[in-house]
Amino acid sequence: MAKVIIVGAGPAGIMAALSASKNNEVILIERNNEIGKKLKLTGGGRCNITNNRDIEEFFEKIVTNKKFLYSALYTFSNISLLDYFSSKGLEYKVEYDQKVFTKSDKADEVIEIFKRDLMKNDVKIYYNTKINDLIVEENTVKGVVTDEGKEIFADKVIITTGGKSYPTTGSDGSMFDILKRHGHMINTLYPALIPLVIKEGFIKNLQGIAMKEVIISTMIKKKKIERQGDMIFTHFGISGPGVLKFSSYINKILKDREVEIKIDFLPEISRDELSNIIRGNKSILNNLKQYLPQNFIKEILNILTLNEVRVSELRKEDELKLIQYIKEMNLTVEDTITIKGAMVTSGGVSVKEINSSTMESKIIKNLFFAGEVIDIDAETGGYNLQMAFSTGYLAGMQE
Structure with a gap:
């Protein structure tokens, strides 16, 4: 034997x-x-x-x-x-x-x-x-x-x-x-299935907010990389199942450069539908809170200095900026957390x-x-x- x-x-x-x-x-x-x-x-x-x-x-x-x-x-x-x-x-x-x-x-x-x-x-x-x-x-x-x-x-x-x-x-x-x-x-x-470190400072104000079934995407060598899943904002960036899946497609690139990503927080709702939702009642916050976490909306309105603006006063250009943040938030991934925190090694x-x-x-x-x-x-x-x-x-x- x-x-x-x-x-x-x-x-x-x-x-x-x-x-x-x-x-x-x-x-x-x-x-x-x-x-x-x-x-x-x-x-x-x-x-x-x-x-x-x-x-x-x-x-x-x-x-x-x-x-x-x-x-x-x-x-x-x-x-x-x-x-x-x-x-x-x-x-x-x-x-x-x-x-x-x-x-x-x-x-x-x-x-x-x-x-x-x-x-x-x-x-x-x-x-x-x-x-x-x-x-x-x-x-x-x-x-x-x-x-x-x-x-x-x-x-x-x-x-x-x-x-x-x-x-x-x-x-x-x-x-x-x-x-x-x-x-x-x-x-x-390389670390794979790992949380991502985000460059933009406003992310810290969103810490702890969980989002359902978002779509995260980027362009790598003229090819679109796109993954869907739940995510959560952290003190350093973003995490959650959708982010972990996505991370494995950009981990090698991050060794040499930052990666620009886009997040669609309401993939099932079109821009036109979102425009109608935003303009539904007097308060932008009330109109959106049945679709998105209230703290998330408050922070986005704060970034755009729209927290005191009523629907009747909302300019079209500001509405488009708001839609942009919800449907295509641009973020810069500068790194992952260390390989010790990765679920898997690539x-x-x-x-x-x-x-x-x-x-x-x-x-x-x-x-x-x-x-x-x-x-x-x-x-x-x-x-x-x-x-x-x-x-x-x-x-x-x-x-």
């Missing part, structure tokens, strides 16, 4: 261990004192397991290297994953935007299922163990070296150590340095050096990769977790 070492007990590592344990002796190495630490944070702690969309539609939601993921996602799809959880007694529910959560809203249920299954499959778990190096001879991996200098030998090693976001969960990026030493190309790491091991049908390294024989350590990322909504489970399963099943 072959021996397989898996480094990192996040979603990709756990699924790789379960997949590999069918025909192999498996050792799962985790630097924390528990498995699935980052898994507990997904979906705001509720565990957004996957997305219920047809697997073909997943590819529209993948931001980086979607073609690389065809084999993995079709080998172990979202349906395969949900069938697995159902067979273990997990009840789940499908919410807005086809996001799948545990019925109880507790990530611990998922962790407990994994723990029981790993134990049932005789997977040995080494907790509180960090890997400092790989043992590589003649371009073939032979095992790993722990931070205490202990050598553990194996026939196959699967790296599932994640990216560089949420370093407190163990994904501090240190594995990338080890892989570089052994000849692997590591593409630049960048990592180059997919050019990984066989997409097996997840095996093209540089080092018997070395495999799965999950966020690879240069793949997707929008928010359960897609990144599914990619981790799928690549983990595929890497684990290889003989």
Whole structure:
């Protein structure tokens, strides 16, 4: 029986261990004192397991290297994953935007299922163990070296150590340095699914105001990037699901320059309809407050010095400025918050050096990769977790 070492007990590592344990002796190495630490944070702690969309539609939601993921996602799809959880007694529910959560809203249920299954499959778990190096001879991996200098030998090693976001969960990026030493190309790491820092000072006055289903857009190389979702104003800029989705399309550009964006706060209402709403009664504020948060309207009227103006006194040019702020607010994104605050890391091991049908390294024989350590990322909504489970399963099943 072959021996397989898996480094990192996040979603990709756990699924790789379960997949590999069918025909192999498996050792799962985790630097924390528990498995699935980052898994507990997904979906705001509720565990957004996957997305219920047809697997073909997943590819529209993948931001980086979607073609690389065809084999993995079709080998172990979202349906395969949900069938697995159902067979273990997990009840789940499908919410807005086809996001799948545990019925109880507790990530611990998922962790407990994994723990029981790993134990049932005789997977040995080494907790509180960090890997400092790989043992590589003649371009073939032979095992790993722990931070205490202990050598553990194996026939196959699967790296599932994640990216560089949420370093407190163990994904501090240190594995990338080890892989570089052994000849692997590591593409630049960027924060993905991350709040945006806005240049305009008036944003601070909108702090805490939440907006529903806005459309955020920009032009990148003559191509329009547009994403819709909820957002919230913060002391530094903007956040929320819609912003996080959008951030993954501009994160690389922000390294070199600022990005001008536009926000439509009422995408379902045309400019002409909005004009009629504004001029409905005596008070502009009263006319708009059934469509937008009152504090938001007050601040916009204040910026435009229209807070004391009655509808009958409203000049056409001021009305157009007001409509502009609501339908096409121009903001300047100057940065993201640090990668430590990103939900996902973009960048990592180059997919050019990984066989997409097996997840095996093209540089080092018997070395495999799965999950966020690879240069793949997707929008928010359960897609990144599914990619981790799928690549983990595929890497684990290889003989």
